[in-house]
Amino acid sequence: MANPTASATLNKASYAVGETITLTVNHTDADRQTLSIAGTVTDSVGNSANWSATAQIDAGVVAFTQTGGKTWTLQSATANQSVYTTTA
């Protein structure tokens, strides 16, 4: 399996003391897949309904190897992007 790729971007280059720093980590992984499954369920009296579900497999885990002296708090995450904030 291929290694994931990552990029890290800040919302600004310079901050005032106390200002919020927003870090966006984009992480792509060619191996990542979304598994979709579907079927039909039938109850004891013969009523039936369709169902479906998706599952994310091989999700990326973001690790901080250097924090810049800050504690970064996860604000949001999708399969391809994680957003963190800290205070300047």
Add this chain to the structure above:
Amino acid sequence: MPTVTVTVTDASGNVSAPASASWTVGASSPYKPFPGGVGTKVRMGMRTPDSERIARVAEVEAAPATRQLTAWRIFVEDGGWTSPSVEGDIIDWAISQGMLPVITYKNVNPSTTLQNQTADYLQSKGVPIAVGRWHEPRGDTALGSSTSAQQTTWRNMQAVSSPIFRARSNLSFGPIANGFLISTANGRTELEGWLPDADLAGSLYDWIGADFYQAAPDSVPSLATPWPGERMRDFAEWLDDRGFPDHRLLVGEFNGNHGNVLDDACEALLESDRYWLGMLFNSTTGNKGIVLTHDSNASDRLLAFQQGISDPRAYP
């Protein structure tokens, strides 16, 4: 420069190459940085006649004040700019007290040599110093016989001096205009003649300054007259509306007739990081200000200013 580095690991243990991002802290983004203008706290300063300087500073910095003054206004009046070190004793005193000197030099046509020598002298102090040329120029006939002529002379003066002082790494340079003009439509039109788009759009100024008083301070005080804090806020909004939100602002002089008026003026300075420095004119000179005194009434002007300089939003 702080840096954050991240890696991404997938479910199989494959690890991405590290990705990094760096930033700086201190420059009061989004404003242009300049010596002494870093950070969001406001330098609260003052000015008195030299004969009252020590006593008035001691009075303001006494309890209940919990912080000290951090800026001092110095005037070199027309004809007084005779040597690079003029007012040097006051400059040295201010620096020794932890105050940032704010010096305005008059003289219509000082030699380039004198200006360069003065810039070198100030640079040699090794600390941030703010410099201006010919504060509050409105109506000064030494600059010309009409408003438009005065504006032309004054703007040329700024254009000549700015690169000289801004070339020194410790010095910042800006104009100090007549702030009362902000209170009327006609005044704003005139103010735009002193501070036109062409001068604000480029690199002429590190900061934009003006003086703000309550109207008619030498007559019977009235709460109905425009307050200096109101004028400070209007000045900032006026620059924003004109599309110039990137300069920090300086108040060269301010004062008010009541304690609550001074409360509001200090709050106008402290509430926004747009203003980086403001100095109270603690003097009756020129019939512009009123000496700060404790008042037995509810409106205590000295206490109002002491509370202003002691605010956590004040430098340092």
